[in-house]
Amino acid sequence: MLKINNLQAGVEDKAILRGINLEVNPGEVHAIMGPNGSGKSTLASVIAGKEEYEVTEGEILLNNEDIEELSAEERAHKGIFLSFQYPVEIPGVSVTNFMKAAINETRRAKGLEEMPAKDMLKLIREKSELLEIDRKFLSRSLNEGFSGGEKKRNEIFQMAMLEPKLAILDETDSGLDIDALRIVANGVNKLKSKDNAVIVITHYQRLLDYIVPDFVHVLYNGKIVKSGGKELAHELEEKGYDWIKEEVNA
Amino acid sequence: MELKEKLISSFLAFENRIDIDSPVHDVRSEAIKIFETQGFPSKKDEAWKYTSLKSVLKHDYSVFPKSENSIEYHDVKKYFIHDIDSYKIVFIDGRYSSHLSQTTHDGLDVCLMSAALNKPKYQLIIKNYFNKIAPKDSLTSLNTAFSQEGAYIQIPKNKVVDKPIQIIHLSTGNESALMQQPRNLIVVNENSHVQIIERHQSLTENPVLTNSVTEIFANKRAIVDYYKVQNDNEHASLIDNTFINQKQESHCSVHTFSFGGKLTRNNLNFYQNGERIDSTLKGVTIIGNKQHVDHNTMVHHIEPNCESHQDYKGIFDDGSTGVFNGKVLVNKEAQKTNAFQANNNILVSDKASINTKPQLEIFADDVKCSHGCTIGQLDESALFYMRSRGIPEKEAKALLMYAFSNNVLSSVKIPELKQRINRIIATKLGVNIGFDL
Numbered sequence: 001m002l003k004i005n006n007l008q009a010g011v012e013d014k015a016i017l018r019g020i021n022l023e024v025n026p027g028e029v030h031a032i033m034g035p036n037g038s039g040k041s042t043l044a045s046v047i048a049g050k051e052e053y054e055v056t057e058g059e060i061l062l063n064n065e066d067i068e069e070l071s072a073e074e075r076a077h078k079g080i081f082l083s084f085q086y087p088v089e090i091p092g093v094s095v096t097n098f099m100k101a102a103i104n105e106t107r108r109a110k111g112l113e114e115m116p117a118k119d120m121l122k123l124i125r126e127k128s129e130l131l132e133i134d135r136k137f138l139s140r141s142l143n144e145g146f147s148g149g150e151k152k153r154n155e156i157f158q159m160a161m162l163e164p165k166l167a168i169l170d171e172t173d174s175g176l177d178i179d180a181l182r183i184v185a186n187g188v189n190k191l192k193s194k195d196n197a198v199i200v201i202t203h204y205q206r207l208l209d210y211i212v213p214d215f216v217h218v219l220y221n222g223k224i225v226k227s228g229g230k231e232l233a234h235e236l237e238e239k240g241y242d243w244i245k246e247e248v249n250a
Numbered sequence: 251m252e253l254k255e256k257l258i259s260s261f262l263a264f265e266n267r268i269d270i271d272s273p274v275h276d277v278r279s280e281a282i283k284i285f286e287t288q289g290f291p292s293k294k295d296e297a298w299k300y301t302s303l304k305s306v307l308k309h310d311y312s313v314f315p316k317s318e319n320s321i322e323y324h325d326v327k328k329y330f331i332h333d334i335d336s337y338k339i340v341f342i343d344g345r346y347s348s349h350l351s352q353t354t355h356d357g358l359d360v361c362l363m364s365a366a367l368n369k370p371k372y373q374l375i376i377k378n379y380f381n382k383i384a385p386k387d388s389l390t391s392l393n394t395a396f397s398q399e400g401a402y403i404q405i406p407k408n409k410v411v412d413k414p415i416q417i418i419h420l421s422t423g424n425e426s427a428l429m430q431q432p433r434n435l436i437v438v439n440e441n442s443h444v445q446i447i448e449r450h451q452s453l454t455e456n457p458v459l460t461n462s463v464t465e466i467f468a469n470k471r472a473i474v475d476y477y478k479v480q481n482d483n484e485h486a487s488l489i490d491n492t493f494i495n496q497k498q499e500s501h502c503s504v505h506t507f508s509f510g511g512k513l514t515r516n517n518l519n520f521y522q523n524g525e526r527i528d529s530t531l532k533g534v535t536i537i538g539n540k541q542h543v544d545h546n547t548m549v550h551h552i553e554p555n556c557e558s559h560q561d562y563k564g565i566f567d568d569g570s571t572g573v574f575n576g577k578v579l580v581n582k583e584a585q586k587t588n589a590f591q592a593n594n595n596i597l598v599s600d601k602a603s604i605n606t607k608p609q610l611e612i613f614a615d616d617v618k619c620s621h622g623c624t625i626g627q628l629d630e631s632a633l634f635y636m637r638s639r640g641i642p643e644k645e646a647k648a649l650l651m652y653a654f655s656n657n658v659l660s661s662v663k664i665p666e667l668k669q670r671i672n673r674i675i676a677t678k679l680g681v682n683i684g685f686d687l
Binding site (some may be wrong): 162 | 629642645646657
């Protein structure tokens, strides 16, 4: 589904990603871990198409198609979804209206009619129940005044609404208490299928107790320096990142 | 002949046509003298520093339209809020159109300024209210000198007017260039409530210059909600002078939606003559090309325990220019005043510009006054967030701009009007986003 070959990218002459190789197949959950500043969020943003990053080398293939020239919205239409580490507040646009715009624009891009209002309401009801989201919450301005937990839950609600092929969860666990973490993880697990894939970016192993990865990769200094199974996450939790750094620098 | 000279000589002709014994004759004569002395304002005047009338004064305007024109309702229906029942006072090239209007004298007066100025039964009202709060500046005086037609609205005590009143000025372009001087007088008595929508619309590309004056008197506990829809074509210019005198515990709001026109200048002045008064001034400006919109507001807090709320949003594209000059004046006696002012702007293009200037003159020592103005671009991180959800760049920008102006729209109390404004905004931004704005 996703194949990244020797990806190098940065911002204004500053190299951040220095040759990433990663392959994600349908049905898989990959965790990307690593110390602060290793390039985890940059990788997520580059895959999602954030324009301020420049790709200097390598390629990102989605179902064998190079997506480098595609805009963020075109990537979204092809099924890429990024759950933001810091969701942006948009006063004046309600959660519901935002989702209507997102779904109908995606449908329009695929040459489909707008979703009938009745179906839209049903979908919203179904998915908000999955994330245990109160109806009143949906008429509030997007992310405005939301608590950290509400913002993250809202991200996963959007993911549930859009049903992406490839979901990238960027530090979705940060700022979540244990109950919110459980709800969010439960939502992600219910959305998982053999046809889609999830990349979980996290600093800590905590979230991976709930969303169990098939593969764990350690990102350090813009490169994946170690890959393994879920036991690697436990090892990192116990020992920290210093031994990885030492291994790499040795 | 320069426009100024033409207007002065036209005044003599105008005087001959109207009743010289009319009580307002002296008022008119004095007004033309003021205009003669002061002339049109120029950029040398502090209040006109960023708005030049030069380009709109160059045309050879007809001052009195020669012929009467009729228009069929279905041709102009779209300029009305037509899906609600309303009173209508409609003018075509400055003349009253009985055909398009729906006036009343049944329990309230929704009728014509010409009637109020000429009929003896209105003499007392004219004596008490006409030209009583309009200041003696050149443009207001020019209007006063030629004041003859417009809307006259009088709401007696304890009356909630059952439907909104629409004041619509249409110009047909039968004259190669037309200058109009509409004059409105609105008197709302104790405990009464009225909603008014005003719109000026030119139907051709011939230049139109409208110099309008509206005086509004809100007596004790009156509620007046006034909406100005400024979406004219790019050959029409409007100088709107609106003066509101409020008595104790009255609530007045003016919403100004400026989406069109070549040059639009809004002089909006509130005078708070009583305690516990609430004044609201809100505006959304969305313009492009070479359009120019200038909001010049003044709230005069004269007595204690009053509030004023100003909130103006502007979105400027292409080479458009905007001005916001908001003055809050708090008298020494006006303790416990709460005065808020905000002016936020987005410049969509590098060539667009906005000059914004809050002016606070506070002579009382126990007041809460705040003001803030911002000028910025669209938030890039918000754009990426929306695009990453599949909303294309153009629609994402439009949605952000809509959201930006939304809190001004949220206080519009007529749902059909709000819907109409939303639709104008969507058209203006050239989008059809996945939900009804």
